[in-house]
Structures are given as C-alpha cells and as structure tokens.
Amino acid sequence: MPIKLGFIGTGGIANHHQKNLVQMKDVSLSAFYDLDITRASKAASEHNGAKAFSNLDEMLDNSDLDGVYICIPPLAHGEAELKLVERGIPFLVEKPLGINREVPVAIGGKIKEKKLITSVGYHWRYDESASLAKQVLQNSKMGMALGYWMGGMPMVPWWRVQAGSGGQFVEMTTHIVDLLRFLCGEVREVYAAYALQVMGEKVEGTDVPDVGTVTLKLANGMVATISNACMLPIGHHVGLDIYTDKGVLELRSDGLNVIASEGITKHANAANPFFVEDEAFIHAVRTGDKSRILSDYEDSLRTHDITMAANESAVSGKPVILS
Numbered sequence: 001m002p003i004k005l006g007f008i009g010t011g012g013i014a015n016h017h018q019k020n021l022v023q024m025k026d027v028s029l030s031a032f033y034d035l036d037i038t039r040a041s042k043a044a045s046e047h048n049g050a051k052a053f054s055n056l057d058e059m060l061d062n063s064d065l066d067g068v069y070i071c072i073p074p075l076a077h078g079e080a081e082l083k084l085v086e087r088g089i090p091f092l093v094e095k096p097l098g099i100n101r102e103v104p105v106a107i108g109g110k111i112k113e114k115k116l117i118t119s120v121g122y123h124w125r126y127d128e129s130a131s132l133a134k135q136v137l138q139n140s141k142m143g144m145a146l147g148y149w150m151g152g153m154p155m156v157p158w159w160r161v162q163a164g165s166g167g168q169f170v171e172m173t174t175h176i177v178d179l180l181r182f183l184c185g186e187v188r189e190v191y192a193a194y195a196l197q198v199m200g201e202k203v204e205g206t207d208v209p210d211v212g213t214v215t216l217k218l219a220n221g222m223v224a225t226i227s228n229a230c231m232l233p234i235g236h237h238v239g240l241d242i243y244t245d246k247g248v249l250e251l252r253s254d255g256l257n258v259i260a261s262e263g264i265t266k267h268a269n270a271a272n273p274f275f276v277e278d279e280a281f282i283h284a285v286r287t288g289d290k291s292r293i294l295s296d297y298e299d300s301l302r303t304h305d306i307t308m309a310a311n312e313s314a315v316s317g318k319p320v321i322l323s
Helices: 012-021 037-045 056-062 079-087 102-114 128-137 174-184 273-287 297-316
Strands: 003-008 027-033 051-053 067-070 091-093 118-120 142-150 187-195 211-218 223-229 238-244 247-252 255-260 263-268
Touching: 003 012, 003 056, 003 273, 012 027, 012 273, 027 037, 027 056, 037 051, 051 056, 056 079, 067 079, 067 273, 079 091, 079 102, 091 273, 102 297, 118 273, 118 297, 128 174, 128 238, 128 247, 128 255, 128 263, 142 174, 174 187, 174 223, 174 238, 174 297, 187 297, 211 297
Parallel strands: 003 027, 003 067, 027 051, 067 091, 091 118, 142 223
Antiparallel strands: 142 238, 187 211, 211 223, 238 247, 247 255, 255 263
C-alpha cells in the first residue's frame, strides 16, 4: 500500500521535499493545506488525485494520512504539530521549531507521551561529510570550533522581523549549531552579541540583527564561536571548522576537507541530503524503524534551546547557562 502524505505549507522548502518524494516507490502526495487555497490548489494540481484544503482539521480528518510534512514560517509553529500529535500522525517538521521555548517544549512533551515518529529538517546531518567527520573525530582530541553563516537577507517579510523568524541565528544558523552538537557534543553555556548595522536602513521594517557572534562552551571542555551575517550583497562562508590535535576539519555543504600534517584530503558529498532525510522518514513511517532518522523532535529541542539562549544573551548582555 502507498504511504499517503499531506503537506502543511506549500512554499519553497515544501517543493524541495516533494521533488524527492515523487521519486520514491509507493509514496502518494495526497493532500495539501495552505492558508491561501490558491497555493494549496496549485500544489495539489501537480499530483494525481491530490486534494487542496484551507482548513487544517478538514485535511487531517478526511485524508487518511500516514504522515505529514510541516513547512511553515517559524512564527506559525504550534497548532499544526499539536493537531498531528492529537491524531497520532507522524510528521517531519522543518527547522526551526518555533520562535520561543514554551511552545516547542509543550509539543515535545506530548510527542514523548504518544511515542510518535518525528523528524526535524536538519539535513546537514545527512551529508556524507558529517558521518565521515564523526569517524575522523573518534581518533582526535577536539579543542575548538568556528562556525559561519555569512551572506544576504532573504527578502520575505516574515524573515526580516524578529517576531516572525526569531532572527538569523534561530532560523538559518541553527544548522551550524546543530552540526556542532552532532559532531562535538552538548553545549553548556552561551554568550551572544548582535547588532543591526545595515539592513535596517536598506529595507523598511527590518528589525532582525544583521550581524552577530555567539560564543559557546561545550560539556567536553571545547569552546566554539559561531558568527553570522545577513547584510552582505554576496554569499560567503557557510560551514563549520573543527580544530583538533591532528589538524583541522572543514565542513561545507559540498564536502569535507581534512587538513593534517601529511596534507589536505578532500571528500565531496555525492548524495542529496534532503533525499536521504526524506527516505529515512518514509522508512520509519512504513516500518516503524526510526534508526535512520538522525534528528527527531526530542533531540532538536536541544539545538533550539541553544539558539533561544543566544537570543536571550544578546538582549541581556550576560551568558546563559544551559541545564
């Protein structure tokens, strides 16, 4: 029997997932929800027999779905997840989990009670470079890490407002925070400094900081700094560098460079990490085996907590200790 899937949200990231899912055997994209019924109808028209909805309860109660993708702006999280948990429908939700701590923590508690299958869209974990870096680091003593997300500002209205996106560190740089956790371990202390230098004058209504740097202390004694900027007219560094007693690991979206005394070894990523992520979720829905999912909701709450702590520190000017 085909796995029947629904989509909550029909924007760009939803399209990425849909392009992967249509390539998979026995997967049916059956239902599409959007506040704008025109957008939902357009998405549904591209898949045989799919239906469009502007009422979420109607979609969830009348579509007999095996799983759902949640692809909505950060400020909109909460209602959709709770409705899915209530009905026991597995879901993959795109990061970030929200713009505050309270709503995701409440959702996480209910997921745990239901033992529901979930996945969160931290696709950097699914790159070959991440798994290879894990292997290399097993034989190394890690000292520090430097992370970057340097580029321009997405020109969608909700992104430019702190109350809409949570800011760059929450909405975008969270990928680098999560990769740091995945490879190096848990974070125990966070100190952040943000500023709005350029984009407030360039784009009316912008209040998200356009530069920031965050210092982190890890449980294993490492220190790390992750910096981001969204004021640039160009794309620049995006990635994570890890410094060890054996050399340096440079992780980028296209691969891994291992720099050692013997020279530089380059490893290119071949697979599409979004596709691998989607395969893992579909496998879990089909079989109940969650072992291929590298980031579920419970784990992702820890990444989200770090980004929330950074925002709090930037406001207070003080470090935030994480439990």
